[in-house]
Amino acid sequence: MAKSDPEFLARLDRESREAEKRFIGNIANRLxxxxxxxxxxxxxxxxxxxWASYELGTEEKIGRFMDNWxxxxxxxxxxxxxxxxxxxxxxxxxxxxxxxxxxxNLPELANLQLESVLPELSHHAWNGRDPEGSLNICEQADxxxxxxxxxxxxxxxxxxxxxxxxxxxxxxxxNVLIAVIPAERMYTRLGEAMSRVASIPAERFPAGVHFxxxxxxxxxxxxxxxxxxxxxxxxxxxxxx
Amino acid sequence: xxxxxxxxxxxxxxxxxQDEFLIDAVKFTTERLKxxxxxxxxxxxxxxxxxxxxxxxxxHTVAHLDYYLSRFIENARAQGVHVHFAPEGKDAARIAMDxxxxxxxxSVVKSKSMVSEEVHINEAFEQIGIESIESDLGEYIIQxxxxxxxxxxxxAIHKNxxxxxxxxxxxxxxxxxxxxxxxxxxxxxxxxxxxxxADIGLTGCNFGIAETGTVVxxxxxxxxxxxxxxxxxxxxLMGMERLIPTWDDLEVMATLLPRSATGQKMTxxxxxxxxxxxxxxxxxxxEMHVIIVDNGRSLQLGDPDFQELxxxxxxxxxxxxCPVYRHIGGHSYPGTYSGPIGAVLTPALNxxxxxxxxxxxxxxxxxxxxEACPVKIPxxxxxxxxxxRKVERGVTAPGEKMAMRGFKxxxxxxxxFERAVKAGQLGQKLLVRGGVIKSRIGPLGGWTAYRxxxxxxxxxFREQWTKVxxxxxxxxxxxxxxxxxxxxxxxxxxxxxxx
Numbered sequence: 001m002a003k004s005d006p007e008f009l010a011r012l013d014r015e016s017r018e019a020e021k022r023f024i025g026n027i028a029n030r031l032x033x034x035x036x037x038x039x040x041x042x043x044x045x046x047x048x049x050x051w052a053s054y055e056l057g058t059e060e061k062i063g064r065f066m067d068n069w070x071x072x073x074x075x076x077x078x079x080x081x082x083x084x085x086x087x088x089x090x091x092x093x094x095x096x097x098x099x100x101x102x103x104x105n106l107p108e109l110a111n112l113q114l115e116s117v118l119p120e121l122s123h124h125a126w127n128g129r130d131p132e133g134s135l136n137i138c139e140q141a142d143x144x145x146x147x148x149x150x151x152x153x154x155x156x157x158x159x160x161x162x163x164x165x166x167x168x169x170x171x172x173x174x175n176v177l178i179a180v181i182p183a184e185r186m187y188t189r190l191g192e193a194m195s196r197v198a199s200i201p202a203e204r205f206p207a208g209v210h211f212x213x214x215x216x217x218x219x220x221x222x223x224x225x226x227x228x229x230x231x232x233x234x235x236x237x238x239x240x241x
Numbered sequence: 242x243x244x245x246x247x248x249x250x251x252x253x254x255x256x257x258x259q260d261e262f263l264i265d266a267v268k269f270t271t272e273r274l275k276x277x278x279x280x281x282x283x284x285x286x287x288x289x290x291x292x293x294x295x296x297x298x299x300x301h302t303v304a305h306l307d308y309y310l311s312r313f314i315e316n317a318r319a320q321g322v323h324v325h326f327a328p329e330g331k332d333a334a335r336i337a338m339d340x341x342x343x344x345x346x347x348s349v350v351k352s353k354s355m356v357s358e359e360v361h362i363n364e365a366f367e368q369i370g371i372e373s374i375e376s377d378l379g380e381y382i383i384q385x386x387x388x389x390x391x392x393x394x395x396x397a398i399h400k401n402x403x404x405x406x407x408x409x410x411x412x413x414x415x416x417x418x419x420x421x422x423x424x425x426x427x428x429x430x431x432x433x434x435x436x437x438x439a440d441i442g443l444t445g446c447n448f449g450i451a452e453t454g455t456v457v458x459x460x461x462x463x464x465x466x467x468x469x470x471x472x473x474x475x476x477x478l479m480g481m482e483r484l485i486p487t488w489d490d491l492e493v494m495a496t497l498l499p500r501s502a503t504g505q506k507m508t509x510x511x512x513x514x515x516x517x518x519x520x521x522x523x524x525x526x527x528e529m530h531v532i533i534v535d536n537g538r539s540l541q542l543g544d545p546d547f548q549e550l551x552x553x554x555x556x557x558x559x560x561x562x563c564p565v566y567r568h569i570g571g572h573s574y575p576g577t578y579s580g581p582i583g584a585v586l587t588p589a590l591n592x593x594x595x596x597x598x599x600x601x602x603x604x605x606x607x608x609x610x611x612e613a614c615p616v617k618i619p620x621x622x623x624x625x626x627x628x629x630r631k632v633e634r635g636v637t638a639p640g641e642k643m644a645m646r647g648f649k650x651x652x653x654x655x656x657x658f659e660r661a662v663k664a665g666q667l668g669q670k671l672l673v674r675g676g677v678i679k680s681r682i683g684p685l686g687g688w689t690a691y692r693x694x695x696x697x698x699x700x701x702f703r704e705q706w707t708k709v710x711x712x713x714x715x716x717x718x719x720x721x722x723x724x725x726x727x728x729x730x731x732x733x734x735x736x737x738x739x740x
Contacts, residue, residue, distance in 0.1 A: 001440040001473065002345045004528055012323055012339075019326040020314065023535065026328075027481070028307040030542035036307040044297035046489030047496070048290045068506060128523035135471070135524060139437065155495075155507040164521035168470045172463060190507070191492035197513070198453065198488035202319060205453060207518050207525050208470070211495075211511040216463040218425060219503075220379035220395060222402050223270045226425040229378055230432065231463025231510070 047191055054154075056188045061153035062239055065186060068156025072214030073227055074235040082108070082240055086117040089145065089178060092236055093118055096176050098142035102126060102134075105165035108147050109180070128164030135169055144174035144232065148181040150193035151237075155213060158237065159193050162208035171212060177232035179212070183241030250603045254569040263399045267391075267570045270398050271561040277504020278558055278613070285500060295497045296617040298490050299552035302451075302482075306542065306551075309451040309484045310533070316454030320516025323530045330360035330536045337362060337443070337476050340530060341371055344474065346440035348372040350432075352458070352465035353380055353396075354445025355555060356478040356534050358389060358577040359590070362443065373443070376432050376464040378425060385412060391571025391579060393557035394502050399570055432464070442468035442526065446479040447555070448494055449531075452487045455515040456531065459498060459508045469514055475526035477514075481533050482551040494554060497615035501556040537590030546626040547589055552616045553582055559620060562613035565603050574600055581610035581620045588627060601627040640684065655703075662701050669696055 028036050056064060066076035079085055089112065093101065098121060103109040105125040114123050124137045138144065146166070148158040158179050162168045171177055187193055190211075197209050216231030227233045257263055282288040302309050314324050327333035333356070341349065349366055351357065351373060363384070366373035375384040379397040383390055385408040390396030397405070406419035409427055417423055444465055448457040456477050458465045469475050485494060491513075499505040518525030541547045560566045560580030571579035576587035584600045601624050610620040631637065637645075651658050672680045677693035688694055720728075 001347070002343075005343060008343050009323060009528070012325065012336075016323070016325055020324070023326040023328065023481075023533070024307050024311055026535075026539055027310065027542060030539050031304065031307060032543060033307065036311050037305060038308070040301070040305045040308060042301060042486050044294060044301055045487060047492050048287070048294045050287070050290070072505075072509065126523060128521050131523040157507050157511075162518075162522060162525060164519070164523065167523045168466070169524050172466050172470060189492070190495055191489060194488045194492055202316070202453070205320065205515050207320075207514065207516055207522060209455075209513040209515070210466065211507070211513075212509065213507040213511075214509050216461070217509055218378045218462045220377070220382065220397055221405055221421045221424055222266070223273060223395070223398075224402075224421040226421050229425055229429055229462040229464070230376070230436075230467055 047189075051189070051191070054188060056153060058183065058186075061186050061188055062183060065151060065153040065156050065237070065239065068153070069214060069235075069237045072156060072235075073217060073225075074156075074214040074237060076237045076239065079238055079240050082111070085180060085238060085240060086112045086114060088238055089114060089143075090117045092176070092178060093121060093143055096142060096234065098176065100124065100137075100141045101143040101145055102138050102141040102170055102174065103145035104147060104167070104170055106147050109145055114145075126165060126167040126170055128167065134167055135173075138167065138169040138173040141174045143176045143178060144170040144172070145178045145180070146171045148179050148185060150196055151181045151186045151239075152190040152193045153186055153188050155190050157190060157193070157211050157213045159197065160210045160212060161197070161206035162210075163206060168208045168210065171210060172231050175228065175232055176234045176236070177212075177215075178236045178238060181237060181239045183239055186239070250569075250573055250575070250599045253573040254603070257570045257573050258568070260399075260570075262401050263570050264568065266401060267398055268567055270392075270395055271567050274394070274503060274557070275561040275613075278501055278561070279504075281500040281504040281506065285496070285506075291493065291496055292615055292617055294493050295554075295615050296552065298485060298493055299554070299616045300549065302484050302486060303542070303548060303551045306482060306484065309486055310481060312451040312486075313449045313454055313484055314533075316452065317449075317456075317516065317531060318454070320454055321529065322454065322516050323528070325530060325532045327360070327532050327534045327536065330534070333360040333478060333532050333534050333536070334362055334365035336530075336532050337478075338365055338369055338371075340474065340476060341366065341441055342369060344440065346371055346474070348435070348439045349374070349441040349443050350435050350439040350468050350472065351375050351380070351443040352445065352460065352468040353377040354443070354478050355390075355393060355577060356445055356480050356536075357443065359536055360478070360534065362478070374432070374435050374439075376436070376462075376468060377460075378428055378462060378464075381428060381432065382408060385409070389572070389577065392560060393555055393578065393580075393582075395557075399572065432467075436467045436471045439472045441474045441476060442470075442472035444468050444475065444477045446477050446483050446531075447498065448491060449479055449484045450486075450488055450491060450513070451484055453513075453515055455488075455513045457491060457494075458512045458514070459495075459510070460512075461503075461505075461509045463510055466510055466512055469512065469526065470524050473527050475514075475517070475529045477529070477531045479531055479533050480538060481535050482538055498554055498556050501554075501558040501613070501615040537592065540592060541589055547585075547623060549618050550585060550589055550623065552618055553586070554616060555582075556615055558613040558615060559610035562609040564605060564607065564609065569603070573603070581624070582618075585620055585623045585627065601631065644684070659703065662697065662703070665697050666699065666701075 069076040100122040102124045150159040215235040218229040363373045382397040392398040402419040410417045517529040566580040608621040673696040
């Protein structure tokens with residue numbers, strides 16, 4: 001495929017600005033306004049009022065998250081501290097007969113020192129400066145390891161945002177996903193995680209924010225459930241703390 | 242694309258009703274989805290409050306669509322998105338083809354998008370020699386079968402595993418057993434290669450968040466994530482009404498959509514995509530295009546009967562609840578969308594063109610669709626408005642027109658009415674057997690093909706009226722012993738908690 005062509009894109013953008021006037025103008029007219037209206041008051045923003053006070057205690061949150069993750073077909077585990085995590089990952093890697101891992105390039109995950117716990121495996125960290133290489137490694141890796149940015153107990157969901165060090169492919173391409181979730185990042189409601197995402201300023205807003213609630217699945221063949229259709233077929237959630 | 246034969250809904254339904262597997266499969270799956278929704282909404286609690294909030298948010302957004310769409314565009318552009326506008330379906334296909342041709346793209350991988358079905362994007366790409374592959378398992382299956390989806394959420398709902406094994410075996414070049422794991426495994430391997438070599442990823446959009454210019458996609462398989470992660474170019478087709486103002490509003494939609502669609506608390510993946518990859522990111526598309534599609538949607542704006550149609554979040558709950566859809570399946574409906582939402586949306590998007598109108602009659606107006614709808618769209622009312630407009634436009638069948646004129650005359654004059662009843666009482670003697678009419682002669686056939694018509698009684702209600710009122714006014718019947726003991730029994734049974 002040819003390289004991106006700035007001139008072509010600039011032409012499309014010019015055409016777009018022209019088309020936008022007509023397009024938005026038509027909508028405004030249909031709604032009985034001569035042009036796009038000013039910012040309206042949004043009186044119905046977000047969840048119903050009673051929902052905001054719905055709050056679970058720490059243990060309840062973790063229990064609920066684990067129940068939901070398990071019900072979705074995933075494997076939740078509770079670990080007392082980060083020092084217990086390498087051992088659990090080693091066990092999973094052996095059970096799954098993994099030969100390689102890829103992790104987000106984060107100090108918390110580097111500190112697990114998987115290289116010394118699982119010396120027989122090859123280990124890699126995502127490298128945004130080497131997109132092709134990182135993608136290939138991800139495609140070959142058996143296990144992807146991520147640190148969750150947030151988690152929501154009520155739906156059993158983790159949130160993973162992209163960055164130079166946090167490739168989207170890490171939680172997507174390998175057959176096995178292991179998500180490390182510090183207990184203090186666990187909220188009750190999905191909305192709590194969403195409002196944290198929304199509060200990131202535009203200039204630092206991540207290109208991909210992924211809410212993950214279990215293994216990849218499909219019921220498209222006679223409504224019969226299958227796991228691991230495109231994404232990971234095994235999803236582990238390690239709640240730490 | 243092949244559709245079942247038959248030019249009108251009756252003929253297509255007849256074809257569908259002869260397919261036993263289709264009927265069983267559609268019933269089985271819709272039943273499961275319906276029960277799943279019931280369980281999920283009950284478990285969540287306060288469903289009516291959530292539903293009402295969903296309706297409020299969608300109605301507010303649509304009422305101020307000019308503002309929210311402008312914000313979305315501004316914020317998406319600020320993150321590097323190239324935004325395009327498609328007043329009609331063909332414009333969307335043209336823009337997508339322009340982008341693909343200019344870059345010399347060879348292949349496209351697609352995730353599920355109902356809008357892409359509306360604008361026939363696969364055919365457009367194929368015509369210029371670009372391979373376009375569906376990656377959602379169900380969509381992939383029906384693409385191989387060269388059929389359109391027959392359900393918004395489960396597109397291959399009408400195919401059994403033997404048929405699917407046959408389709409995939411042809412693709413594999415070897416015989417695959419009709420086992421779900423094997424078939425899904427083949428699709429995974431095959432499509433994984435396609436993802437890795439594709440130049441363009443094409444996605445739909447469940448919601449566009451105005452405050453950040455984010456495209457939100459709900460899915461279970463991870464194919465939409467693949468499509469928006471691996472290829473260098475991402476093209477997203479977005480219906481112009483898909484917006485919500487804020488991330489806070491997304492919590493409400495994330496509560497309503499998965500529960501209503503499949504009975505899940507959440508889909509396995511929900512992705513918020515805000516612009517192409519940042520310069521320093523290692524994956525994600527280098528170039529991102531969002532094509533905003535009107536294609537008949539703006540016709541609903543300002544229309545008091547149909548504006549709410551734009552509140553739809555495409556969950557498919559109305560299909561699963563509809564007694565008509567559950568019997569005739571999705572291919573009996575014309576156009577891209579089936580079930581109650583399709584019955585209203587298809588004529589609406591097509592400028593209420595006459596050829597789309599027969600489907601409005603394929604409804605019992607029972608209102609189950611409204612009950613099921615997570616944003617409370619009164620679809621059953623809209624079906625009546627559609628019929629109403631059809632009559633006003635004078636496109637009713639001549640027989641029906643004549644019958645209605647006759648009905649008007651009879652009901653407008655008691656003398657005519659009495660004469661007609663008398664004539665009926667006399668005339669029916671030829672047809673009544675055992676108190677019912679079974680004959681399928683002439684216009685009776687439409688009714689008697691499936692049920693019997695009860696015979697007219699010897700004395701009509703009007704004829705009895707004088708006697709009945711006189712009796713009611715003059716005589717007071719004392720209670721007999723028999724009546725008394727019967728009443729007593731009822732009272733005792735009630736005291737024990739009976740009826």
